[in-house]
Amino acid sequence: MKGLHLTADLRGVDPARAVMTDAEVLGSACRDAVAAAGLQGVAELMHRFGPADGQGGITGVVLLAESHLAVHTWPELGAVTLDVYVCNYGGDNSAKAERLMAAVVDLFEPAEASRQRWFRG
Template sequence: MHGLHLTADLHDCRCETRWLVDAQALGAACVRAVDAVGLQAVGTLFHSFPGGPHGPGGVTATVLLAESHLCVHTWPEQRGATLDVYVCNFGGDHSAKAQALTASLEAIFMPKRTERHSLQRGTIGAEPFQ
């Protein structure tokens, strides 16, 4: 159960609108980012939500990792997105890969402001990875 769970709330994103509304484009970018940092994608789900009175619908891009998961949700009407990256560190410390993945996805959205959180989950024996 040991791992690193990173979240980022991205506000006032200055990216191209397609990153906020095109589930397939965002999903493909997520898979490329996963590969680039050396994690292993084992499944994907990309979903578009219908638009409403406030504008186009957002998207969710989920990549199931051998090491755990990546999930991105967007709110185009607010120019916002959230990132959720969790990696299990049981067989090795994947923390640096999780941090690199989060940073690469933040770069796609180009937020004016970001709220980041990090949580160490579980332990191996008496000592968690640091």
């Protein structure tokens, strides 16, 4: 049950970035980041909010064999919240969690990022 839980609150993100409003682009980028970090994605759901013009934010999750990645975008605020949690059953996945969080933060190129970390279990 031991694991590492990372969160980040991003501000100053350009709302015109495709990852802010395009669920397919965000989903693909998250899948790529999960694979590059050495984690195993097992399912995903990306839900776009807002009007039909595609300018609403996205709530998305990638379910990992090791736990999850969650992303919430607010293009109207230029803000994003991120959540990465990995269990360490059978091995320490902490470095993989750190790589995943860094990659997802980089997708958004924020002006500022506030990060938190907890060791759970």
